[in-house]
Amino acid sequence: MKTRMNFKDEFYQKLKLLVLPIAIQNFMLALVSATDAIMLGWIDQTSLSAVSLAGQVQFVLNLFITGIAAGAGIMAAQYWGKQDAASIEKVIPIALRTNLLFSGLFTILAGLCPDLLMRIFTNDAALVASGSQYLRAVALSYVLCGISQVYLILLKNTGHAAVSSRISSTAVVLNIILNAVLIYGLFGAPALGIRGAAYATVAARVVELIWAYLETKKPDHVRILWKRLFSSAGKILSKDFWRYTLPVLAASLVWGVAYVLYSVIMGHMGSDAVAANSITSIAKSLLSCLIRGVSGGAGVLIGNLLGADELEKAREYGGRLTHLAIAIGVVTGGLLMLISPAIVHFAPLTDTAAEYLQYMLLFCGLNLMAQSVNTTVLDGIFCAGGDAKFDMQGNIGAMWCFSVPLGFLAAFWLKLPVMIVYCIVNLDEIVKLPAVYLHYKKYVWVRNITRDIEE
16 A cells, blocks of 8 residues: 655654754755865866865864764764753763864874875875875864864754754855955955965864854753763763764774775876866765765664654654655765766866766766665664664675775776776775665664663
8 A cells, every 4th residue: 555755744844853954064064175176176176186185184083083973972862862861961071082082183193294194195296285285274173173073963962953053054154255265365365275275174163163062051951061071971871882882983984994095096096086086076975965964864863762762663764764765865866967067067177087077977876876775774773773883894895895905906906997996996885785775674773772870
C-alpha cells in the first residue's frame, strides 16, 4: 500500500527545525571558500591554488576538533532527550580542553613553520611561498575555531540549532565582507591580497566565539563551565565520553587523512589539476549543504529519541531519513551535472584546467548521490546510537584499501592521465555503499547510551 508524504506530520516538522538551520550553516561555510576562490582567482591562479592547499591544514585540524565535538554532540543529544542537563555540563569540558590542545598546537605550527606544512601538499615553490603567507596570517583562527565549535555543537544538540546556525552564518557574512575589503583594499583599507583573506577569517572567528559564549550564558541554556575545564566529569561519564568519541574521532581521521592524500596526489599533478580540483570541491561543498543538513538533523533527532528511550520511533525515523537521503542525493548530484557548463564558463581557469573541471564536475555528481546516503546513515544515524566504529571500518576498506593505494599507483607509477586518477580517488563513496546498507539493516545503532548519574 502506497503512502503519501505528509510534510505536516511530526517527523517533517521536527526535521525542518533541525535540517534547515544546519543546511544554511553549512552553505554559508562553503560560501566562504567559494568567495575566497573567486576573489583570489581574479588576482591570479597561483593565489587560488595556494589558499586551496593551505586550507588543507585547517581541514586536518577540523578532523580533530569536529571529531571531538561530534562525540560530545552524541552525549549531549541523548542526555538532552533524557532531560539531564547536569550530565551535559559535566561532559562538555572534556571536549573543550581536548580541542584547546589540538587547535593550540596547529596555531603554533602554522605561525612558526608554515612553509614546512605547505611542502606536505605541494613541491611548487610559488604555491609554497604564497600558502606560507596565508598560514602565518590565519594561524590564530585555529585556536578560536577549536573553542567555538564546542559552543556551537552544544547549542545545536540542546534545542538551539537555529541559534547555532545564525551565529555561524553571521560570522560567514562578516568573513565575506572583510574578504572583499582586505583582499582588494576597499574603503581605504590596504590591499593585502592573500593575507587579507586570512585576516578576514581571524576576525570572523573572534565574533563567532564571543557571540556563542554570550548565547550560552542565557538562563534557559546549558552552559560550558570553564571552572570545570580541568575537573573530572566522573568515572562513568568520562569513560562513556571516550567510548563514543574515540570511534568518531578515528573515523574522522581515517577519512580525513585519506582525503588529504587525495589532495597530495592531485597537488603533484600540476597547477591546472589543483585549480580544477579546487573549484570542483567548492561546487560540491555548496551543493552538498542540504546533505550535511539532513545528516546533522538526523544525528540530533535520532539521538534525542534514543535518549528518551523511544527506540521503535527512532528505528522508524531512521528508515524515513534514509529514503530522504536517497532523494536528496539524486537531486543534488543531478543538479551539479546540469550546471557544470555554467561553472566551467565562469571559472577563471586556463584552457587545460577548464577541460579538467568539466569532467570532474560530471563525475562528482555521481559521487554526491552515494555520499548523500553514506553521510546521513554513517555520520547521522549510526553516530546518534554510538555506532561510529563501522564508519571507521568502512573508511579503511573503501579509502585505504582501494582509493588511496590505487590513486598513488595510477598517479606516480603508471602515470595515468589526470582524469583517470581523479575518478579513482573519488570512488570511495560508491565502493562502501553496499556495506553501509547491510550494516544499517542490523539495527545495531538502535540503543540508548545514557545512564542514571547520581549528583
